[in-house]
Amino acid sequence: MRAVAHDVEFPTIAGFPTLEVRVTASKRRTGRKFCTAASSHYDHSTVWHAERMDPWSIGLIVLIIAGLAAIIFGALWDRRRNKRRAAEMLAPPARTIPQFHPDSPAPHYLSDLQARRRTEGEEPTDLTDAERQTITEQLADPQTVTVDAGYASRDFVTDSSSAWAVLEWPAVLVCGDPIEAFRELIPTLEKLILSKTPLVVVAPTIAPDVLATLEVNAIRQTMRLVAVVCHKEGLSAVAAACHAMIIDRSDRQSGYLGPNDLGHCERWISSATSSHLVVAAETTKESV
Numbered sequence: 001m002r003a004v005a006h007d008v009e010f011p012t013i014a015g016f017p018t019l020e021v022r023v024t025a026s027k028r029r030t031g032r033k034f035c036t037a038a039s040s041h042y043d044h045s046t047v048w049h050a051e052r053m054d055p056w057s058i059g060l061i062v063l064i065i066a067g068l069a070a071i072i073f074g075a076l077w078d079r080r081r082n083k084r085r086a087a088e089m090l091a092p093p094a095r096t097i098p099q100f101h102p103d104s105p106a107p108h109y110l111s112d113l114q115a116r117r118r119t120e121g122e123e124p125t126d127l128t129d130a131e132r133q134t135i136t137e138q139l140a141d142p143q144t145v146t147v148d149a150g151y152a153s154r155d156f157v158t159d160s161s162s163a164w165a166v167l168e169w170p171a172v173l174v175c176g177d178p179i180e181a182f183r184e185l186i187p188t189l190e191k192l193i194l195s196k197t198p199l200v201v202v203a204p205t206i207a208p209d210v211l212a213t214l215e216v217n218a219i220r221q222t223m224r225l226v227a228v229v230c231h232k233e234g235l236s237a238v239a240a241a242c243h244a245m246i247i248d249r250s251d252r253q254s255g256y257l258g259p260n261d262l263g264h265c266e267r268w269i270s271s272a273t274s275s276h277l278v279v280a281a282e283t284t285k286e287s288v
Contacts, residue, residue: 115216116155122221125158132162135269138278145241145277149230151270152206155215156226165226165270167198172263174239175203176246182210187255188262189223198224200268202238205229226270239263241277
């Protein structure tokens, strides 16, 4: 290392003291440092000049600042998102209210009296004399299963002369417990209406509003059906005769009824006091 000293004299100005400055320059391998020593009659001070900052130090500082900014941004973003989620959970669910098209006609509501009137142009359901004779012979057949439980209402009567409710090749829903709400039957009715399959509903008891709904559908021929209120022994006899499963309320509401859960028979005849199942020959062979 070499050091070189220089004496520098400055001109004298009237009224100010003389300032002598001695500059020492040092050369080193790592860089240069300049030390300026100023001496006067009033002050002695040393001034140091900072070295140039390395690039990796600047990059480290920038990285730290960027990391802190990212942490702060993430915290604020998570706070806002959690607040929005909490508001959505506490808010009521969105419900889309169906609306009629402005050009669609207004819905037509029927009173109970109007609903129980038969519609014009309805299909006749009365039996012919030959059909009555055939049914009379089937009732006397030992193979016909009879239970002492008739239809639940005269509104299910299909033949006014004999006061019978007759269904051809119906599906039979055997309920093991009372039917208290119409929604218990909706899944089954929806499937059978599409295929235009008649339905016999057999249950220990049927709620009045449910029975009234079934009556109106039978009167207006929305669907061919018969409701029968039957005791426990009769339920078991019907289920065994038509190979039906006894369905409880939970299975009826869920709508999970397989093709083998409903019973089937060739003909169902109900009067005010009894019901008769005419079982097909194939079904009789299977039961044997």
